[in-house]
Amino acid sequence: MGAHEVDVVVIGLGVGGEEVGGRLAAAGLDVVGIEDRLVGGECPYWGCVPTKMMIRAANLLTEARRVPGLAGSAEVTPDWAPVAARIRDEATDDWNDKVAVDRFTGKGGRFVRGRGVLTGPRRVRVGEDEYTARRGVVLATGTAPVPPPVEGLAGTPYWTNREAVEVRTLPASLIILGGGAIGVELAQVFARFGVTVTVVERSDRLVAVEEPEASDLADKALRGDGIDVRTGATTTRVAYTDDGFAVSLGDGTTLRAEKLLVAAGRRAALDTLGLDTVGLDPSAHSIATDAWMRAGDGLWAVGDVTGHGAFTHMAMYEADVAVRDILGQGGPPADYRAVPRVTFTDPEIGSVGLTEKQARDAGLAVTTGTASIPSSSRGWIHKAGNDGFIKLVAADGLLVGATSAGPTGGEVLAALTVAIAGRVPVAQLGHMIWAYPTFHRALGDALRDLGQPATA
Numbered sequence: 001m002g003a004h005e006v007d008v009v010v011i012g013l014g015v016g017g018e019e020v021g022g023r024l025a026a027a028g029l030d031v032v033g034i035e036d037r038l039v040g041g042e043c044p045y046w047g048c049v050p051t052k053m054m055i056r057a058a059n060l061l062t063e064a065r066r067v068p069g070l071a072g073s074a075e076v077t078p079d080w081a082p083v084a085a086r087i088r089d090e091a092t093d094d095w096n097d098k099v100a101v102d103r104f105t106g107k108g109g110r111f112v113r114g115r116g117v118l119t120g121p122r123r124v125r126v127g128e129d130e131y132t133a134r135r136g137v138v139l140a141t142g143t144a145p146v147p148p149p150v151e152g153l154a155g156t157p158y159w160t161n162r163e164a165v166e167v168r169t170l171p172a173s174l175i176i177l178g179g180g181a182i183g184v185e186l187a188q189v190f191a192r193f194g195v196t197v198t199v200v201e202r203s204d205r206l207v208a209v210e211e212p213e214a215s216d217l218a219d220k221a222l223r224g225d226g227i228d229v230r231t232g233a234t235t236t237r238v239a240y241t242d243d244g245f246a247v248s249l250g251d252g253t254t255l256r257a258e259k260l261l262v263a264a265g266r267r268a269a270l271d272t273l274g275l276d277t278v279g280l281d282p283s284a285h286s287i288a289t290d291a292w293m294r295a296g297d298g299l300w301a302v303g304d305v306t307g308h309g310a311f312t313h314m315a316m317y318e319a320d321v322a323v324r325d326i327l328g329q330g331g332p333p334a335d336y337r338a339v340p341r342v343t344f345t346d347p348e349i350g351s352v353g354l355t356e357k358q359a360r361d362a363g364l365a366v367t368t369g370t371a372s373i374p375s376s377s378r379g380w381i382h383k384a385g386n387d388g389f390i391k392l393v394a395a396d397g398l399l400v401g402a403t404s405a406g407p408t409g410g411e412v413l414a415a416l417t418v419a420i421a422g423r424v425p426v427a428q429l430g431h432m433i434w435a436y437p438t439f440h441r442a443l444g445d446a447l448r449d450l451g452q453p454a455t456a
């Protein structure tokens, strides 16, 4: 057992922890970074990066299928092998983090592979070693999938996003429990590669955290890909035999498939972190932080564990705030008014800030404006695959939320994010020049619908 004194200990070197640890080490602090799995975290190995490679491949297939009527003919033969190879060779190094560990130690950080546990204020144990951190400890331990409490599910070989990303040979059929971001993105990927997919969603709509119009669009898109979408569905039982999975629903239906993917939400695993030793609640859903990501004296938390939105850009943002606080560099504290998020279905669903309902529930005097992408100039030109819309939510002359769905919905979202973050008056947005014929020019239509005299 060794006792060590350092400046900062970072527990969890995923997206947020690697950013904090690397930057503090590069600034000259004595930093120990602890990671029990792979440095880089969920995003590069089982999350954003490989799933977006899968989506890129699936969308290529669909674009080729849209050739007839627009550009001739195309014969499309899906093959998962190049996708599986790309995930192994280009994204994950076959789930080896040597490059990431070297990146961290190259900045001067000291790396420890193991499970870090708080043992008191500014104190962390990993294996036989105990670290005292002069400046403090940063918690960046992310989230893990939560299997729903469905009879028979535990103990079956169901997939999480891990197995879905690692698959080499596609199953013939797949049931997905959960129609949130993971569920809808992966449903479309596998369906486009020829897998028979059923999505079972407990609430009455897909991507239920988004605007109802976005849920309708996702529903239409998934059904258009031949996916069997069951919303408002209660899963009562799961059984597994050599023939595969049988999922019983509350309406008496039994669904069968070769594989079952559970994408029913994720949660921070806080109960084994030793939070009680620093006066925090180990049974909490997330770690409460102030605007400088402080969770206590000499204690910071960043990324998924803070519960501000499980996104890589959020982990990076909060990492930056924490680093500036630890180094005493000042600058703006965390501001969550303009958090963008993109569900990478085809069409992409981007959103920022509040939904209409959230804004009304907050007591704001809300007005909305919408525009249809297929009726915009660019949408009409685009034709096949042009579905989408823009919805603006305004109050007191400012945008407080927006959704941008369409072929490049996530990219169009950038303008709306700037407008909300920069508090650009909607009157000013109405007089802006939007390039013709871009997808983002439909913002002018939505502003007109909002009552702004947008340039025609």
Ligand SMILES: Cc1cc2nc3c(=O)[nH]c(=O)nc-3n(C[C@H](O)[C@H](O)[C@H](O)COP(=O)(O)OP(=O)(O)OC[C@H]3O[C@@H](n4cnc5c(N)ncnc54)[C@H](O)[C@@H]3O)c2cc1C
Pocket (backbone or CB within 6 Å): 011, 012, 013, 014, 015, 016, 017, 034, 035, 036, 037, 038, 039, 040, 041, 042, 043, 046, 047, 048, 049, 051, 052, 114, 115, 116, 117, 140, 141, 142, 143, 161, 182, 273, 302, 303, 304, 305, 309, 310, 311, 312, 313, 314, 315, 344
């Ligand atoms: C399938 C999928 C697709 C996604 N797609 C997107 C996307 O397109 N865009 C987007 O913005 N976000 C996406 N996300 C979310 C994104 O991956 C996360 O928001 C991001 O990884 C959060 O970073 P983090 O540092 O908070 O946590 P993580 O990346 O989860 O890292 C936490 C790390 O802490 C380690 N750890 C935990 N406990 C301990 C301990 N006690 N000791 C030592 N180490 C510990 C873990 O092993 C892990 O490596 C996706 C997620 C999934 C699952």
Ligand SMILES: NC(=O)c1ccc[n+]([C@@H]2O[C@H](COP(=O)([O-])OP(=O)(O)OC[C@H]3O[C@@H](n4cnc5c(N)ncnc54)[C@H](O)[C@@H]3O)[C@@H](O)[C@H]2O)c1
Pocket (backbone or CB within 6 Å): 148, 149, 150, 177, 178, 179, 180, 181, 182, 183, 185, 200, 201, 202, 203, 207, 208, 233, 234, 235, 263, 264, 265, 266, 309, 310, 311, 341, 342, 343, 344
């Ligand atoms: N593009 C992106 O940015 C992206 C992509 C994937 C994941 N993520 C992040 O990862 C997080 C986790 O993703 P997720 O999709 O697992 O969670 P989620 O919380 O977004 O969605 C889970 C869904 O499962 C449903 N559900 C829960 N229990 C169920 C049950 N028993 N039967 C049927 N449905 C059930 C919920 O109603 C919900 O709609 C997301 O919230 C997101 O922040 C982001």
